[in-house]
Amino acid sequence: xxxxxxxxxxxxxxxxxxxxxxxxxxxxxxxxDFGGFDSxxxxxxxxxxxxxxxxxxxxxxxxxxxxxxxxxxRASVAIETGKGEGRALAxxxxxxxxxxxxxxxxxxxxxxASASRCFVHRMLQGSFDIETRYND
Numbered sequence: 001x002x003x004x005x006x007x008x009x010x011x012x013x014x015x016x017x018x019x020x021x022x023x024x025x026x027x028x029x030x031x032x033d034f035g036g037f038d039s040x041x042x043x044x045x046x047x048x049x050x051x052x053x054x055x056x057x058x059x060x061x062x063x064x065x066x067x068x069x070x071x072x073x074r075a076s077v078a079i080e081t082g083k084g085e086g087r088a089l090a091x092x093x094x095x096x097x098x099x100x101x102x103x104x105x106x107x108x109x110x111x112x113a114s115a116s117r118c119f120v121h122r123m124l125q126g127s128f129d130i131e132t133r134y135n136d
Contacts, residue, residue: 016040047124048077048093054120055095062114063099068107071100093124 009028011017015036016029028046030036041049052075063070076096084090097115115121 048079051120052077054118055115058118059111059115062111066107068103069101073099
């Protein structure tokens with residue numbers, strides 16, 4: 001493995017957690033009907049937010065390469081998750097992007113193609129080997 005990114009989490013009570021990368025803090029929680037306080041995004045929403053951010057900055061960078069000013073970029077990311085094989089889940093993610101700046105059809109196609117190459121998109125479609133252990 002090459003690059004390592006790490007975040008730490010503090011969960012002082014119930015389902016409300018504080019996540020940090022050492023520079024920024026994000027609050028996460030579960031909805032009230034799941035026993036939380038609904039004081040922050042839930043874990044799935046945090047993943048979708050990371051994907052939306054990655055796509056937005058990727059399309060902005062591609063637009064800059066093309067000499068196009070996009071203005072404000074908006075992203076909407078939704079997920080539907082169901083049963084996959086065995087205990088695995090199968091998910092379908094729908095991403096909608098739009099922006100204020102004028103783009104030709106050719107520019108729009110190039111910009112949207114770059115969105116599928118963002119790091120988080122590729123990471124989520126890639127292979128995961130997740131090991132959970134007690135920090136002894």
